[in-house]
Each structure stands twice: as structure tokens, then as C-alpha cells.
Amino acid sequence: xxAKALFVPLAAKRGSEGAxxxxxxxxxxxxxxxxxxxxxxxxxxxxxVTRFRNAPVSxxxxxxxxxMGVCYECLVEVDDVPSQQACLTxxxxxxxxxxMDDLPGLAFYDAEGRELxxxxxxxxxxK
Amino acid sequence: xxxxxxxxxxxxxxxxxxxxxxxxxxAVRASQNKxxxxxxxxxxEVGGQIYRNITSVDARRExxxxxxxxxxxxxxxxxxxxxxxxxxxxxxxxxxxxIDPEKTLHVLRDGRSSMVKAKAIIxxxxxxxxxxxVPGWTLPGVMTAGAGQILxxxxxxxxxxxxxxxGCGPLLYLIxxxxxxxxxxxxxxxxxxxxxxxxxxxxxxxDLLTGWSYVRKGMGMLRAIKDAKVPFYRGVKGLRLEGEDAxxxxxxxxxxxxxxxxxxxxLLHQGVVPNTQISWSLRAEHKWDEVQLxxxxxxxxxxxxxxxxxxTAGDGASIGGALVAALQGELAALGVxxxxxxxPAADLDRDGATIRAEIERHLAIRPYLNRQYRPSDEYxxxxxxxxxxxxxxxxxGSIREQVKLGCSGPNQTKSFSRCGMGPCQGRMCGxxxxxVIAKESGLTPQEVGYYRIRPPIKSVTxxxxxxxxx
Numbered sequence: 332x333x334a335k336a337l338f339v340p341l342a343a344k345r346g347s348e349g350a351x352x353x354x355x356x357x358x359x360x361x362x363x364x365x366x367x368x369x370x371x372x373x374x375x376x377x378x379x380v381t382r383f384r385n386a387p388v389s390x391x392x393x394x395x396x397x398x399m400g401v402c403y404e405c406l407v408e409v410d411d412v413p414s415q416q417a418c419l420t421x422x423x424x425x426x427x428x429x430x431m432d433d434l435p436g437l438a439f440y441d442a443e444g445r446e447l448x449x450x451x452x453x454x455x456x457x458k
Numbered sequence: 459x460x461x462x463x464x465x466x467x468x469x470x471x472x473x474x475x476x477x478x479x480x481x482x483x484x485a486v487r488a489s490q491n492k493x494x495x496x497x498x499x500x501x502x503e504v505g506g507q508i509y510r511n512i513t514s515v516d517a518r519r520e521x522x523x524x525x526x527x528x529x530x531x532x533x534x535x536x537x538x539x540x541x542x543x544x545x546x547x548x549x550x551x552x553x554x555x556x557i558d559p560e561k562t563l564h565v566l567r568d569g570r571s572s573m574v575k576a577k578a579i580i581x582x583x584x585x586x587x588x589x590x591x592v593p594g595w596t597l598p599g600v601m602t603a604g605a606g607q608i609l610x611x612x613x614x615x616x617x618x619x620x621x622x623x624x625g626c627g628p629l630l631y632l633i634x635x636x637x638x639x640x641x642x643x644x645x646x647x648x649x650x651x652x653x654x655x656x657x658x659x660x661x662x663x664x665d666l667l668t669g670w671s672y673v674r675k676g677m678g679m680l681r682a683i684k685d686a687k688v689p690f691y692r693g694v695k696g697l698r699l700e701g702e703d704a705x706x707x708x709x710x711x712x713x714x715x716x717x718x719x720x721x722x723x724x725l726l727h728q729g730v731v732p733n734t735q736i737s738w739s740l741r742a743e744h745k746w747d748e749v750q751l752x753x754x755x756x757x758x759x760x761x762x763x764x765x766x767x768x769x770t771a772g773d774g775a776s777i778g779g780a781l782v783a784a785l786q787g788e789l790a791a792l793g794v795x796x797x798x799x800x801x802p803a804a805d806l807d808r809d810g811a812t813i814r815a816e817i818e819r820h821l822a823i824r825p826y827l828n829r830q831y832r833p834s835d836e837y838x839x840x841x842x843x844x845x846x847x848x849x850x851x852x853x854x855g856s857i858r859e860q861v862k863l864g865c866s867g868p869n870q871t872k873s874f875s876r877c878g879m880g881p882c883q884g885r886m887c888g889x890x891x892x893x894v895i896a897k898e899s900g901l902t903p904q905e906v907g908y909y910r911i912r913p914p915i916k917s918v919t920x921x922x923x924x925x926x927x928x
Contacts, residue, residue, distance in 0.1 A: 337599055337723050338615040341518065341640060351614075368514070369613035377615055381598050381704055388851040392703050394598035396848075396886075398605035398612075399507050400500055401586045401733065403849065403881035404596075414881065414917055419500055419553075 336379040340366075356426040365422050372398060372405045372417035375428070383407055383417060384431035406431050470496045470547070472794050473563055473576040475554050475736065478506020479780045480772025481582030482533045483787030484794075489546035491795055496574065497537065498552040498565060504534050506584055507604065508780045510611040513538065519614050522640045526675070526780070527611070533784060556913035557581075557736055559765045564926075566918060571926045578767045578794040581737060582787060585730035585773035588752070588833060589890050590625060591840045594699030595726065596848050603633045603727035610636065617723040620645035622708050624697060625727040627831040631679040633725065638686050645721050646689040648710055650728065650834055653692045662826035669823025691717065695836060699724055728833035732774045735885060738911040740765050746903040749828045750777055751838065752889055753908060760793025760810065761786055769793055782820045789813045839893050846894065847887040849880020854894050861898040868892055868909050881917065884909040 340351075352367040358380055365374025372395045375383065382392035383405050395405040398418050405417040408429040417428075441447055474485045477499035485497040497504075505512040509530025520528055541548040549567055556564040563574045587602040594600065603623065609615040610633075620643040623630055630647070637644055659666060666673050683690065691712040700707045701722075708719045731752035734744065743756040743764040754776045761769045771790040772783030789810060796806045840846065842855025852875045860871045868884070868891045871877050877891060878884035884891075888909055896903045 336618055338609055338613075339618040341522075341610075341614045341616055366613060373609055373613035373615055376609070377613065383598075386596065386848075386851055391596065392598055393596060394704075395601065396596075396605065397587060397602050398608040399586065401882065401885045406881060412919060416917075419551075421502065421551075 334379050334381050336377055338376045340377065354422050354424040356422050356428055358428045359430055367422060370418050371420040371422045374422050375417060382430060468572060468574040470494045470574065470576050471798060472578045472580065473574055474580045474582055476506065476582035476584055477504040478508060478582060478584045478772060478783065479530065479533060480783040480787035482537045483784040484580045484582060484771060484791040485546055486536045486540050487788045487791035488794060489540045491800060492545055493800065494545055496547045496549065498549040498554065500553050502550050504537050505530055507608060509534060510608055515611065522636050523611060553916040555916040555918050557740060559740055561767055566916060566922060569922065571918065571922050578769065578797055580790045581768065581770040581774060582772045583733045583736055583774045585777060586733045586885065587727060588729045588731045589886050590726040590728050590837060591844050591846050591890050592697045592699060592837060593844050596845060597699055597701050597705045599705030599722050600699050600724050600726065603629050603725045606633050606725045616640055616642045619722050622646050622648065622719060622721045622724040624648035624694065624724060626651045626833060627727055627729045628676060630727045631683060634688065635679040635682045638682055644688045646691060646719055647683065648691050648694040648697065650694045650837060651831060655830055658826065658829055665822045665826050668819060672823045728837055729831060730773065730777055731889060732776060734774065735911055735915050737763055737770055738908060739913055739915050740768060744908065751833065760796060761790035762793055767797060778821055778824065782817055785813050785817050838890065839897050846890045847877040847880065849882050850876040852877035857891060857894045858898050861895055866899060867907050868895065871895065872909065878909050883911065883915065
């Protein structure tokens with residue numbers, strides 16, 4: 332979900348300082364330009380991302396709360412690794428970021444590396 | 459596991475965890491005294507949260523943040539200079555995910571975990587915001603005042619719409635003053651205290667005089683807020699944050715009237731508390747502080763925990779602010795030198811006494827601050843409907859029900875409800891759960907206790923675990 336950013340750069344308010352270096356990250360496949368020299372969480376907020384993940388119990392949207400590594404609300408999937416703290420991650424050019432909409436599941440593969448459906452016997456109804 | 463990936467044995471005299479004021483001061487002092495020291499920190503730059511980005515901040519941001527922020531540059535510069543000279547090693551972007559009482563650390567850095575051995579460890583992990591459980595505090599758009607400050611320090615970001623600041627304590631007024639300097643619109647300040655308690659101030663007159671520099675700063679901030687004519691509500695009760703997918707409204711009562719403000723950003727603050735995750739995971743002894751309303755690790759005169767050779771300094775030990783933290787960092791470094799017998803004990807005792815006297819002077823103001831800005835019961839021990847555990851979405855009412863069923867401590871309610879079992883490992887709910895159980899059961903917080911914190915205290919992937927060198 333990308334909307335009007337809740338946080339904007341100081342410079343934009345004053346129109347003074349030069350443009351900071353940016354990188355392009357992909358948030359749920361949408362390219363976003365974010366400042367290179369700050370955290371991914373700050374960059375996504377400035378790019379207008381308002382929902383970083385869903386709460387696993389109620390499914391309600393969540394976004395960064397503490398920005399200092401303690402609340403774990405900013406968890407996102409970064410380059411296929413789930414549950415990364417966006418506030419402790421530096422954005423990199425081409426980084427693929429996904430909101431964490433479900434609990435990170437276990438993936439099962441056959442000998443040739445093809446993904447198998449989740450075994451229902453172990454985990455109930457597979458998705 | 460292949461033998462040729464085995465890294466060189468990493469051994470230090472001292473490992474300092476956290477590069478805020480306490481950690482920086484400890485590392486510099488130890489390194490200057492020839493201790494082989496490793497300073498590690500989660501962030502890309504030294505400074506901790508209080509001096510975040512101090513080595514790279516631009517002039518405009520620095521002007522907004524003010525001289526107390528700039529003060530951190532001296533220490534940060536010393537760390538960088540010392541790190542270039544050999545006896546100090548500094549690791550940025552490094553998280554300690556396990557520390558054991560035998561002084562072995564497991565550190566995650568650049569996606570790999572390494573094992574580090576130390577003769578002594580100083581835990582300088584600082585403070586975190588006290589949980590502020592109110593209805594709707596999980597909505598996007600609701601953040602801590604500290605988060606607002608970090609966005610300003612680290613990214614030069616400020617709210618795009620008029621912001622509501624709610625709670626109590628000096629940091630709330632500080633961010634208000636900084637936002638005003640930055641030209642940010644403040645919708646309102648909702649003060650959850652009743653306003654300045656003059657009787658209390660009189661009783662602490664002598665402390666206020668000793669800590670006059672702090673008082674003057676505080677008065678300056680309040681004056682800036684008043685001059686800017688920011689709507690200011692006192693004695694705020696029944697605070698609720700409402701919205702569909704994100705914050706839309708802030709509701710509260712003040713002066714016997716109900717108020718509703720439209721807002722999409724609200725920053726909450728009711729003081730900071732020690733981040734004790736590491737000291738708990740070490741099974742160190744902790745005491746419930748009845749005045750600061752939080753756990754503090756038990757330390758000796760040299761900041762040593764009940765676990766020999768492991769020290770804690772700064773706000774992670776007890777809230778005292780940045781200047782006290784730096785002094786305590788030095789004190790802990792002296793304690794390590796004493797332990798390792800690298801200097802005559804008499805010299806260290808003399809230096810230690812000087813530092814302790816200075817710490818006393820800085821702490822003079824604290825008893826007043828702790829009472830004036832004591833977070834009210836309503837926002838520490840919330841009503842049944844309020845979510846206490848953000849991760850697993852457990853309400854205060856559910857904790858109370860479990861107490862009625864016989865649960866007498868946080869580890870039992872955790873087993874019953876998963877409260878405290880999510881990714882934050884109880885950091886955001888621990889204090890609340892202890893106090894809710896205590897109030898409900900008639901026990902003291904000390905008797906109720908805290909979560910049994912177990913490593914890994916930061917998330918580690920199975921792949922990273924598998925890559926650990928032997």
C-alpha cells in the first residue's frame with residue numbers, strides 16, 4: 332500500500348538543500364526511489380508506504396513504531412529473506428522488498444528443487 | 459562443515475556492546491589504556507540513538523537538533539580516531555544475538571554470525587521507550603516520540619501533516635521544540651500529567667538548583683512551545699487512537715471535556731526505560747525500581763552485574779541521560795581495568811571516586827523528574843480492551859483473566875496466551891504485563907518477576923546458524 336507519505340524530507344519543506352543520493356528498491360514489485368543513506372524503514376515511509384506487514388493474529392496493518400530495532404513492527408521480506416527489520420536494513424539498488432502479509436511459511440522442495448505444496452498432514456489445510 | 463571457512467579466533471580483552479555515549483566512552487577509555495577492545499553496534503554509525511548520525515549530519519539538521527546533540531561529536535570523533543590506532547576495533551551493523559556468562563558472544567554481521575571471546579564485556583545497550591499501551595497504539599501512523607527523533611536525525615524526515623504529541627516527560631517537549639525549529643506544524647500537545655507540580659518542585663528546590671542546567675533547558679523548551687501557541691491539553695485521560703487501516707482520529711478528555719482531533723501522525727512518549735534484554739538473558743539479578751517503574755540490573759560500584767566480568771553502563775543500567783551514561787561507561791572501563799589488573803588499584807579507585815561524584819551531581823535532578831513525569835497508572839496498567847502484546851495481540855483483559863485462573867507470573871501468562879512470544883520477545887509488553895499481573899494479584903512487581911529471556915535475542919536465520927564457523 333503506497334499513499335501520501337506521512338513523513339517528508341526537511342529539504343522539501345524549505346526547498347533548499349540539494350537532492351540526496353537515492354536508490355531504487357522494489358516494494359511489492361513497485362519501484363520506489365528511496366534515500367541511499369538512511370534505513371530502509373525510513374526510506375519506505377518517505378516513499379509513502381503505510382503498511383509494512385499484517386499482524387499475524389488479526390491481520391490488521393502495521394508500520395514502524397520505534398525505529399530503533401526493538402518493536403519489530405517494521406518486519407519485511409528482503410531479497411527473499413523473511414522477517415528482516417527494515418529499520419536496521421540499508422536500502423540497496425534493486426533490493427526486492429515485500430510486505431509480510433502472512434506468517435513466514437515453511438517451503439518444501441522435491442529432489443529437483445521444485446516447490447511442493449505444504450503437507451496438510453503436518454500443518455492442517457495447506458495453502 | 460568445511461574447515462577452511464573457519465575464521466581466525468576472535469579474542470579481545472573487552473567487548474563493548476552498543477556505541478551510544480556509555481559504550482563510546484567505555485571503549486575509548488579502555489583502548490587508551492591498551493586494552494584490546496571491540497566495540498560493536500547495530501547501526502551503521504557510532505552515536506547510539508541520542509547522537510544518531512552525529513558523524514554525518516548536515517548543518518540544518520544539527521541546528522534543529524540543538525547543542526545537546528552536537529555534544530556527542532567529541533566522543534564520536536574520539537572513537538573514530540582511536541579505532542584507527544590499533545587497540546580499538548569497531549564493528550558497525552553488528553548485533554550480538556547471544557552472550558553467555560562465560561563471556562562468549564555470538565555476533566551477526568553482514569549476514570554472517572561469528573563467535574567472539576572476551577575477558578570482560580560491557581553491555582551498553584541503552585534505553586528504549588516505555589511501552590504506551592492505549593487503544594489503537596498499533597495503528598500505522600502511531601509511533602514513539604523517539605521514532606520521530608530518529609527519523610529527523612537519521613533521515614531528515616518530519617511529519618507531513620500536523621502531528622499530535624501525547625504523553626509526558628522531557629523528550630516530548632524536546633521533540634516539540636525541535637519540530638517548531640524545523641517549521642513542522644504541531645496539531646496539539648496532550649500532556650498526560652497534571653502540569654508542573656509546584657509543591658513538588660519546592661520540595662526538590664535544592665536538587666533543582668544542583669541540576670540548574672537541566673532546569674533551564676526544560677524551561678526553554680516549554681517557553682518555545684508556549685510562544686508558538688501550540689494547543690496544549692493538560693491532565694489528558696482516556697487517550698484513544700482511532701482509524702480504519704491507519705490513524706485518523708485522536709480522542710481524549712481534558713479538563714472534564716471530551717475532545718477529538720483529526721490526525722494521521724501521533725507520537726507517544728512516557729519516558730524511557732533500560733533495555734535489559736541482554737542482562738535478563740544472562741540471568742543477572744534485577745530489581746524493580748519503584749520510582750522509575752522499571753527493572754534495573756543490580757550492579758556493584760564498578761557497574762558489574764551479578765555475573766562476574768560482565769558490566770552494564772548508561773541508560774541500560776538505570777536512566778540517567780547521555781552525560782551520566784558517558785561517565786558510567788568510563789567507570790565500567792575502570793572496573794574492567796581493575797579486574798584485569800592493568801593499572802594499580804589505588805589509582806583506579808581514586809579515578810573511580812571522582813567519576814562517581816560527578817555522576818551524583820548530574821543525577822541530582824532525577825528524583826524531581828521521576829516524580830513530576832511519573833507515567834500515570836492508566837497508561838501503564840491499561841483497561842481490559844487495550845492490546846498489551848503488540849506481536850500476538852493479547853489484551854490486558856486476557857492477562858487479568860489468566861491471573862484469575864491462577865497465573866502468577868509473565869512466563870505462565872506467556873504459555874497460556876503467547877503474550878510476549880512474538881518477534882519483539884516481550885520488549886514492548888514486558889513491563890506492562892508485570893505491572894498488570896502485580897496489580898491484579900496483589901503481589902509486588904518484584905515478586906511477579908519478568909520473562910525468562912532466552913537467546914537468540916535478535917532474529918537469526920537457520921542459514922546463518924548453519925554458517926557459524928566451528
